[in-house]
Amino acid sequence: MQFSQKSREHIESCRFCWMCHHICPIGNATGLERNTARARALGLSLVARDAIEYTDDIIDNVYECSLCGGCVQDCTTGWDPVLFTKEARLGAALDGKLPAYVQKMLQNLQEKGNVYGADKNPNIPVLEDSETVFFLGEDVRAKGCAKNAVELLKKAGVKFALLKDEPNSGYSMDFLVGAAAETKAVMENCAKALSGYKKIICYDPADAKVMLREYKEWGIELNAEVVTFTAFVAELIQSGALKVKKSDKKLTPQDSPLLARDLEEIQPIRDILSACGEVSEMLLFGKDTMLAGHLIMNEYLPAVMKKVAENRWENAKNMDATTVVTESPAEYLMLKATQPEGMEVVTVEEAVLACL
Ligand code: SF4
Ligand code: SF4
CATH class of the missing domain: 3.40.50 (Rossmann fold)
Structure with a gap:
């Protein structure tokens, strides 16, 4: 497959580097060298040089990345494994080499409007007439x-x-x-x-x-x-549209990597939780957050995703957190499914509703 010049530069820079291996939620869950940014780059560098075929195993490895951007955030030299991993996925699609589990999800999307193949949720109401x-x-x-x-x-x-x-x-x-x-x-x-x-x-x-x-x-x-x-919701609290009563509850934000890193939105959840109780950070927060779960990957790597969520609970436990508050439905569902005794996960809206 063909890579852009930009991706080739990033692949070449990452392939012999070991610096961000500790930050990868997938690598930490599997303990496997193949799940580091470096190992992915090494395989793709051989493909980019036509030294080896773009095999099923290398393509599977490309889908073992959550695109969470932890490595990008940690990289002091500014290289971007998300960039070349996404390009490698596009290459697999263009070469007609998508794994069966990806093809199935794309088919579901076409037929049902979602990659999970779920029927319409009857519990979600329909409301109209608004801007x-x-x-x-x-x-x-x-x-x-x-x-x-x-x-x-x-x-x-x-x-x-x-x-x-x-x-x-x-x-x-x-x-x-x-x-x-x-x-x-x-x-x-x-x-x-x-x-x-x-x-x-x-x-x-x-x-x-x-x-x-x-x-x-x-x-x-x-x-x-x-x-x-x-x-x-943070704006609704600030404007007084939602009047919350501060409790003495300790609340620990689970920053979504999509918000904290991709959109650089870190403060609103802290504004909400400090109005509702005491904000208590866990290990790796803000832009350095660690992914706690991904529902699309859970379709084809359920054991790894379970371990990713369990590892995040460990991070929370090590900082004596008791209530973890999520911003992302995927992380909420994965943490809920692995919730340890004596700890709880709630959504932002649940944390606020409890203080009204
Ligand atoms: S992203 Fe940076 S730290 Fe990670 S492997 Fe590439 S060059 Fe090394
Ligand atoms: S984007 Fe996330 S899952 Fe992928 S290699 Fe980097 S840290 Fe690991």
Whole structure:
């Protein structure tokens, strides 16, 4: 497969470097050298030079990265394994070499509108007639529940629409095949479907990330202002629309890598939690956060994802945290599934609702 000159430079720089191996949530979960940025770069450098074929094993290795950006954040010399990993996924798609588990998810997306192949969630209400849309996203609609988030916005007097046929934002396509024409088409379809709104509140950081970054990068116009749910709730508290009573509860934020690193949004969750109780940080927070779970990867690497979540619980436990508060539905669901005794995970909206 062909790599761009830029990706080749990053691959060449990473392939003999060991510096960021400790920061990778996947490498830490598996304990395998193949899951370091360095090992991935070494394999891809051989493919880029046509020294070896782009084999199934190397392609699997490319899908063992969560694109969390921990290595990018840690790299003092500015190299970017996410860049070449995404390009390698696009290359696998263009060469017709996508693994069966990826093909299955893409088929699900085409047939059901989500990579999980889930039917429409009957518990999600439909609300119309507003200039603001509450965009729940693929993970919540397929696997979760937004009842508490909806309740919180209603309590604050926010008028918003919840779509019957919410379009897919394109995050999962971007994750699975990167900058393919098909990814852009999904994003353009989403932008068109949302063109009548003035504000989009993204519940899932994954949707906010693509709308605020990839849409802009690829020239896809969104007429509406995009805000994350966390930032929106922080504003509601600051404006007095939500009146919270401070408790003596210790609350520990789990920064979503998508918010903390990709969108550089770190403060809103702390503003919310300091209004509700005492903020207590865990090991690796803010931009240095560690991924706690990924639902797409959980489809094909469930044991690894379970270990990723368990490791994050260890980080929390080591700092005597008792209540971990998540911003991302994927991390909430993965932490909930692995919650140790004596500790709890709650969503931002649950933390606020408990203090009203
Ligand atoms: S991202 Fe930086 S620290 Fe990590 S392997 Fe590449 S060059 Fe080394
Ligand atoms: S992006 Fe995340 S999962 Fe991928 S190699 Fe870097 S730290 Fe590991």
